[in-house]
Amino acid sequence: MAFIERVSPAQIVQVVGLLAALAGVATWSSLLLTSAESRTPDVAPQRMAERSDNPALQWFSNQPAPVDIKVSGVLAGTHAAVAILSLNDGPPRSFLVGERVAQGVRLVAIEAQAVVIERGNEQTRLALARLPDSVVLPSLWEQGLPAMKTVQSPRK
Numbered sequence: 001m002a003f004i005e006r007v008s009p010a011q012i013v014q015v016v017g018l019l020a021a022l023a024g025v026a027t028w029s030s031l032l033l034t035s036a037e038s039r040t041p042d043v044a045p046q047r048m049a050e051r052s053d054n055p056a057l058q059w060f061s062n063q064p065a066p067v068d069i070k071v072s073g074v075l076a077g078t079h080a081a082v083a084i085l086s087l088n089d090g091p092p093r094s095f096l097v098g099e100r101v102a103q104g105v106r107l108v109a110i111e112a113q114a115v116v117i118e119r120g121n122e123q124t125r126l127a128l129a130r131l132p133d134s135v136v137l138p139s140l141w142e143q144g145l146p147a148m149k150t151v152q153s154p155r156k
Contacts, residue, residue, distance in 0.1 A: 067102040071115055071128050081110040 072084040072092045082094045087102060095107045101117060109116040114127045 067105055069101065069105075069117065069126060071126050074110055074112070074115065074128060076110075076112075083107060083110045083115045085115070 068088050070086040070089075072086055074084065075082045075094075080096055082096060084092045084094055085101065085107075086092045095101060097107055097110055099107050101107055104120055106118045107115060108118045108123060111125075114125050116123055116125050118124075
C-alpha cells in the first residue's frame with residue numbers, strides 16, 4: 001500500500017512563503033556579510049593631524065582650540081570683575097575669572113586695561129581695545145559770534 005497524502009492549497013502557500021523567506025535571507029546575508037570596497041581616498045595619518053580647521057577633529061584632541069579673542073571691555077564690581085569678550089567675530093559675551101572661554105582656553109585674570117588668558121600652558125595678555133580720540137569741535141564763542149540774548153516772555 002502506497003502512502004499518499006493529499007496536500008491542501010493552504011499548505012502549498014505556506015511552503016512557497018517559507019521558501020521565499022529562506023531565499024531572501026540567503027540573498028541579503030550574502031550581500032551584507034561580504035566586505036565592500038572602500039571608496040575613501042587614502043590619507044596619511046600625519047596629514048590628518050595637521051588639519052585643525054575641522055571642528056570634528058578637535059572634539060577629542062587635547063590641544064586648545066584656535067580662537068580669535070577681542071576684548072570689548074571690562075567691568076569691575078564690588079564682588080567680581082567681568083570681561084566682555086568677542087570670540088571669532090561673534091557677539092560680545094561676558095566671562096568671569098576662571099571661566100572657560102573655549103576648548104583649552106581659560107580666562108585667568110582681569111586687569112584695568114587688559115585680560116590674561118591661558119591657552120594650554122601659555123598665558124597671553126590681551127589689551128583692551130582703545131577707542132579713537134574724539135574730534136574736537138570748535139566753540140561758537142571762539143568764532144566771534146555775538147552772545148545770545150536771553151529773551152523773556154511777557155508777563156500777563
